[in-house]
Amino acid sequence: xxxxxxxxxxxxxxxxxxxxxxxxxxxxxxxxxxxxxxxxxxxxxxxxxxxxxxxxxxxxxxxxxxxxxxxxxxxxxxxxxxxxxxxxxxxxxxxxxxxxxxxxxxxxxxxxxxxxxxxxxxxxxxxxxxxxxxxxxxxxxxxxxxxxxxxxxxxxxxxxxxxxxxxxxxxxxxxxxxxxxxxxxxxxxxxxxxxxxxxxxxxxxxxxxxxxxxxxxxxxxxxxxxxxxxxxxxxxxxxxxxxxxxxxxxxxxxxxxxxxxxxxxxxxxxxxxxxxxxxxxxxxxxxxxxxxxxxxxxxxxxxxxxxxxxxxxxxxxxxxxxxx
Numbered sequence: 001x002x003x004x005x006x007x008x009x010x011x012x013x014x015x016x017x018x019x020x021x022x023x024x025x026x027x028x029x030x031x032x033x034x035x036x037x038x039x040x041x042x043x044x045x046x047x048x049x050x051x052x053x054x055x056x057x058x059x060x061x062x063x064x065x066x067x068x069x070x071x072x073x074x075x076x077x078x079x080x081x082x083x084x085x086x087x088x089x090x091x092x093x094x095x096x097x098x099x100x101x102x103x104x105x106x107x108x109x110x111x112x113x114x115x116x117x118x119x120x121x122x123x124x125x126x127x128x129x130x131x132x133x134x135x136x137x138x139x140x141x142x143x144x145x146x147x148x149x150x151x152x153x154x155x156x157x158x159x160x161x162x163x164x165x166x167x168x169x170x171x172x173x174x175x176x177x178x179x180x181x182x183x184x185x186x187x188x189x190x191x192x193x194x195x196x197x198x199x200x201x202x203x204x205x206x207x208x209x210x211x212x213x214x215x216x217x218x219x220x221x222x223x224x225x226x227x228x229x230x231x232x233x234x235x236x237x238x239x240x241x242x243x244x245x246x247x248x249x250x251x252x253x254x255x256x257x258x259x260x261x262x263x264x265x266x267x268x269x270x271x272x273x274x275x276x277x278x279x280x281x282x283x284x285x286x287x288x289x290x291x292x293x294x295x296x297x298x299x300x301x302x303x304x305x306x307x308x309x310x311x312x313x314x315x316x317x318x319x320x321x322x323x324x
Contacts, residue, residue, distance in 0.1 A: 286311025
């Protein structure tokens, strides 16, 4: 039976569902589309993307294969335990908010896979479930990876335009030369437990990289806090839209844009029902130097963040997540 949860009073104040902009990236009017993205990034850091070119059939197949993997016996999943950030992560293995005093990690299990070719693929090889257990799994996931990477590249071109840059800016500086692009499959058990300490599917965090593209199965739970500087945080529900991505800006894009484009705090709350999602993190090549963009700073608005190599930043964030 589902028990009633005890909400943390200090940072929880429920509002109605957040109405986010819906961006059609199939429009030939790139400048007007970029302006819509700019407005969304200034106001929310989150928006929906539709007409991206990935079929609903492929999305549904990814969810089916994901469920098949997470339904495997634990020992089969543990044989693919995360190595160099790729592979299986069991329940409670990570805590996205290292400031939480609870020793319990987040209530979710996940599976990461990344680059299919290039130097990063050789350095960080993927782990795949045995074909005799899941015959169509690898083929489906590789197909999805190639498609979502293409969408991510197109989206970053529009984000570059939104920052008053050339559409090919991130290509030109080498950020998308063998980028750190990773898919993460997630399963949240969803149990709501009555206790003095609030439990989380994913505790409050911002994403580490450039941009994130999220698919959900329609089960609620995702919440955002639009003003992370407030002491009392207001959390708002973000519903999924069938066939559309939920997109959010990551910390490195916030650094690049000198805080202009917000990396918004978000979390996943248990709602008493199992929940699946598919996340795509599109981050720069590890050797890419993240330096404040000239279009985002001036004498009166100097750079707020020092330059940093993308790989160094990501490594430190993962260290805090898994070692806390």
